[in-house]
Amino acid sequence: LVQGGGGTGGGSWQQQQKQQQHQHQRQHQRRWQTTFQSDVDCPQAFNRARWLDGSERVELAYKLTGVATLALDQQSDMIYYAIASESMKNLVSLHISHVINIGALGGFVYWLDDKTGVERITVNGDRRSAKLQRLSQFTGIRDVWTPKAKVLAVSTSAPQFSLHSSEGSEKALVCDGTTNCDHVHVDADCCKRPGDFQCLINTTPLNDATNDLSRPIFNARPSSLSAKPSQNPPKKPAKPLKKSLFDDDLEDDYLSCFLSKPKPPEQKPKSSLFDDDDLDLDFKYIFDKASGHSEEAEQHQKLLNFDIGSSSSGRYLPVRFRMAPPTVLVTGGAGYIGSHTVLEMLNAGYNVICVDNLCNAYSSGAKLPEALSRVQEITGKKVHFYRADITDRDQVRAIFQEHKIDMVCHFAALKAVGESCRIPLQYYHNNMTGTNVLLEAMADNNVFKFVYSSSATVYGEPKFLPVTEEHPTGNCTSPYGKTKYFTEEILKDLCKSDKRWAVVSLRYFNPVGAHISGRIGEDPNGEPNNLMPYIAQVAVGRRASLNVYGSDFPTKDGTGVRDYIHIVDLAEGHVKALDKLRNIAETGFFAYNLGTGVGYSVLDMVHGFEKASGKKIAYVLVDRRSGDVATCYADATLAEKKLGWKAYRGIDKMCEDTWRWQSQNPNGYANK
């Protein structure tokens, strides 16, 4: 995955280090023409790599991120060095995505696939054939082709961006200034003509009269470029090339591209880009439509996680944009937390593939487990589902073979504290071996972004409150808790051993509640272990009364105090974690508490539920349950700071939503 231009990076870095940057710019004015003027987040790797030149810089970014970054403007030889160098040997495909920088091909996208070397180049636009063929000869790359790309452009710091139709004057897409534009508003009236589009990266507000919006950056019309396969394997250069690969008429070529008036499409594409009036098209949709057939659509999807190049003019700025969402494998996706998270992920535009062995999820025997079928019904989006066990290596590998997975969100685990004391081996096998199998399959398939479903249980008995992420971990009493703790340790070791891993471990406090629709919720097998489903089942008449474990804790009413968090808040936390992983090249292990920071007692929850349901909850005060602590609640400020996430649904909402689910589904999904 590559962002082009010597100026990879963005303004957060620039803002922090303006002085250094100016110095850097002066020093490298010729070599690195691109300036850094956007306020988009600058991926960490780019920051770290910024003082290195040439292929060194590229290689460093690659090592740090597993993502190839080619930074080039006038130093196009760098492509050659980078491809030929040892550290890039795993590259199989190169996508030349974008042309902005004067005198250079401004953006290059690589994606890793296999360990066989670069095999394919794709390019957006139709003006690079000579260069690509030369690149093909130099590298032995077998296939050079041009997809029918429709190129999109977005702005960063500007309050709006625009994508113009081929006439160059009408607004096609408008998005309000965010750097992460999954969904854009499409003005269907001016998007109906098929085929070609021009990009404008508009760095100033649209109402700025000085900004000429009709000026195209380049023409993204497809061409029929193809190069002959080369028989020769890639050769390492004996010495650096004297001439640039792309030193011929590039600048002219670029300029003509930049300034030329678009030609009408040579042939009518099979379908219009925007052949309906849907005003909420997302980029994936656009690309699926644009590419006309599935392989190209799939290729396009691979190109979507990149930051687009920058220009030295200051007029066109580096942009992070996404034309289609990544594909996330969700293990345990049919469970309580999994299904709610899948729903939020779909709403956020992710493609989701679920795997679940259904050991704790209801299925009527239909293709989809009931919870996921309802998630599809609520979202109107498709979920791919595999009934499979993550401890089964072959099954897991088969899923990775079948799909191009970008990230993994791992919920699949056994979770009952008491049961884990009775059958610890099953817990260790399922929770830890399963995770190892998954991680191995990920690494084998070059997938290194992982969101882990952890728990406040890793803190053991709190030594201080609220519990921050700095609180020591590992003092867990149950085998279940230990599996969460050990897995976190494995993940930390993994991140230390290989800098490509980016892991977010989310430490949940006490998830409760249900989706507002009342269609999905918590449906435990047998007698509930946890408080909220127990209360709900008493309210609905399935159980006679609640046992309140302990009334002599040093708390306001003697009952245990916990940090209950609404399941939808929790699910949104996962989406934020995925967003972080997909947008930032930073790697390593990160743990965040997901809680509200507020503690409620057992009796608070009972009374809250009575209020929401209008039902009396019968309860009996009994002895403490072994292993229960008096009070536990989170400091969740780190998640707010780093993920931009905060829980905002309170106890009333938690109880209301649980009741809606339980009263509409008194016997859970089976509804017997």
Ligand SMILES: O=c1ccn([C@@H]2O[C@H](COP(=O)(O)OP(=O)(O)O[C@H]3O[C@H](CO)[C@H](O)[C@H](O)[C@H]3O)[C@@H](O)[C@H]2O)c(=O)[nH]1
């Ligand atoms: O029938 C019940 C069930 C629970 N409780 C009380 O309700 C509170 C919450 O208990 P839960 O079982 O709902 O939740 P825990 O805090 O014990 O455990 C939860 O949070 C832990 C982390 O703190 C782990 O993640 C664990 O898996 C998860 O269930 C505790 O004071 C408990 O004693 C009752 O009084 N009666």
